[in-house]
Amino acid sequence: MLEVALVEDEAPARARLKRLLAAHVDVRIVGEAEDVASALALLRATRPALVFLDVQLGRDDAFALLRRLPEPQPLIVFATAYHEHALRAFEVAAIDYLLKPFDGERLARALARVRARLTEADAWPADEDVRRLRAAWSPAAPPPRLVVQDRGRRIVVPLAELLRVATCGNYVELHTAERRYLLRTPLARLAQHLDPAQFLRVHRGHLLRADQIVSVTPRAHGDAELHLRDGSTLLLSRRYRDALPADLRGVIPLASASVPPVT
Known part of the structure; x- marks a missing residue:
């Protein structure tokens, strides 16, 4: 089973993503969070393989969350309405960047990328190169x-x-x-x-x-x-x-x- 966490500050968006994920029998949602503090607690407790992550999380953003997560970090798929953060998302080694509103077909392609990554030896994006990219990024x-x-x-x-x-x-x-x-x-x-x-x-x-x-x-x-x-x-x-x-x-x-x- 692919264990997944949803980090999204809007309940309707979380509900829609859950409906789309229900079509994938190998996906199990281990929890939901709507802000950085609850997301940290959830991810530390459940250690999912994949997180669907919105950019805006109340007064904070997804990058504040990623900076505080311990290694090894889960795979990340951004799901957001903010297209302008795509470059920064890939610099922190996101697997995919879904622009809302996305459909089931687009979600399926993202999950296919995740499954392919999990079959590789470096399933967790915690290698030295990624850490350097994350540390070096500055607006x-x-x-x-x-x-x-x-x-x-x-x-x-x-x-x-x-x-x-x-x-x-x-x-x-x-x-x-x-x-x-x-x-x-x-x-x-x-x-x-x-x-x-x-x-x-x-x-x-x-x-x-x-x-x-x-x-x-x-x-x-x-x-x-x-x-x-x-x-x-x-x-x-x-x-x-x-x-x-x-x-x-x-x-x-x-x-x-x-x-x-x-x-």
Whole structure:
């Protein structure tokens, strides 16, 4: 049996989650809590394998709870209406991030990830790497790395290897020299955690590492084309023109009349 605890401050949300979990015969709910204090008592007493955790818990939040839990910690699936906390959730090694209102199918996918993790040798997310990530996170300083979930594995992507980021539906696509990764977070939220002098917002759908720009070609209407080290190009929207370093920004005319369209 998969022993599960529900930590959620709204009774209707807990009741709905219980109804959805009832469809899974291998799941047993060991208890419920609505704030940090009761959650600590519950989790210490029952030691469940999995916790469904809301971000907002009265006057506290889920991260205050996680900081106080002893090791080994249970697996965590966030269930919340606050999409902007997704990046921070995965930095503390959450298995999944369910955005309310989610349905039974989405819940089933989350449980499948949990079952896959529990079959691995490192079922508990208490390894040294995760502890370093948790200790290093600060809203005032960019994290040194990002953590993505890929087919039941937790993959660390160092910021030093990140070349650019593009929106991809409800995810962002992280581009490195070797491969691409998907991270479920809005681009604007990720941008808040990156150094704006190092990662430039060049388009509403793109963040770019500044040192990847080889040259800039002006286009019509104040836009520009950025030529990158890997041979690819990106459009620089005139809305984000001021994000470029001053020496590159100077080649882009403010008025479009003097720049013929690119054909």
